[in-house]
Amino acid sequence: MPEGPEVRTVARTIASEIVGKKLGCFWYSNQQLRREINSDALRLLENTEVDKVSCYGKVLFIHSKNEPIVMAQLGMTGQLVVTNTDQPLPLHTHIRWPLFGMRKEIRYIDPRRFGVFDVCDENKRQAILNKLGPDPFIMEKKDHLPLIKNMKRSTRVIKEVLLDQSVIAGVGNIYASEALFLSKIDPIKRACDVSDVEYKKLIAAVIDVLQRAYENCGTTFSNYVDGSGKKGDNLQFLHVFQREGEPCKVCSIKISRIKQGGRSTFYCENCQK
DNA sequence: CCACTCCTGCGT
DNA sequence: ACGCAGGAGTGG
Numbered sequence: 001m002p003e004g005p006e007v008r009t010v011a012r013t014i015a016s017e018i019v020g021k022k023l024g025c026f027w028y029s030n031q032q033l034r035r036e037i038n039s040d041a042l043r044l045l046e047n048t049e050v051d052k053v054s055c056y057g058k059v060l061f062i063h064s065k066n067e068p069i070v071m072a073q074l075g076m077t078g079q080l081v082v083t084n085t086d087q088p089l090p091l092h093t094h095i096r097w098p099l100f101g102m103r104k105e106i107r108y109i110d111p112r113r114f115g116v117f118d119v120c121d122e123n124k125r126q127a128i129l130n131k132l133g134p135d136p137f138i139m140e141k142k143d144h145l146p147l148i149k150n151m152k153r154s155t156r157v158i159k160e161v162l163l164d165q166s167v168i169a170g171v172g173n174i175y176a177s178e179a180l181f182l183s184k185i186d187p188i189k190r191a192c193d194v195s196d197v198e199y200k201k202l203i204a205a206v207i208d209v210l211q212r213a214y215e216n217c218g219t220t221f222s223n224y225v226d227g228s229g230k231k232g233d234n235l236q237f238l239h240v241f242q243r244e245g246e247p248c249k250v251c252s253i254k255i256s257r258i259k260q261g262g263r264s265t266f267y268c269e270n271c272q273k
Numbered sequence: 274c275c276a277c278t279c280c281t282g283c284g285t
Numbered sequence: 286a287c288g289c290a291g292g293a294g295t296g297g
Contacts (some may be wrong), residue, residue: 003291034279034293058292073291079282092281113278114292156274165293172291222283224291241291262276264289 004170013227057169075114
């Protein structure tokens, strides 16, 4: 479900509910997610207070006063929400984590179970972050040139490079298409054939598209919700994603859909060269 | 590099 | 019945 802006929105919205609260008795379903749930390690966090919630790319961390740190990835359909304990349990609820004395709990819901809910220590967290490319939400101007140099080395198609989290963290299938549209780059072009001028526009477009999505609390076209269960408002502002056959908002020709690396890419054949 | 896998649900 | 879906890893 979630790309950088959605994960960042979830992090912000659950933070306001759980920071400073004490975690209660951890519960999990017997089904396993992408990885098995390490309940023994997670239970070490019972009776500890949540310190902060952070995220990098599509990875979300819940920090307690002590280690370990909770590491969550939402996959395609993961939802991390804080709700009243007496609310009916949605199908595919895999984790319930009450907040001490609050009549509220953290819930992890994930129909497809592509997500991860795990723990790590600070060293492991750094190792995870080191494998990821720069996050456009955090990136500074001085990071642009090394990023462009890195992208340029690849002979892969530019769309697929944008999805590679080790190159740039937080861009997913929606915002890859959107950023390429805004910077007028043909998604079929190999990354090594994209010019410096195009790259500058592309990086600016990526930052722009992600920032705008975050300001609109993310894109909901299916089941994405923020930490309070609220849908995102960004769908109406998308230019190409899931608009196959509809008119381009710039030139009015029909938006195309192609497959790249098994994923759909939406683009305008006229505007993007 | 590619194809394939993990899984459920929805629309055609 | 089939193809599609905000992700990411594996193995050839």
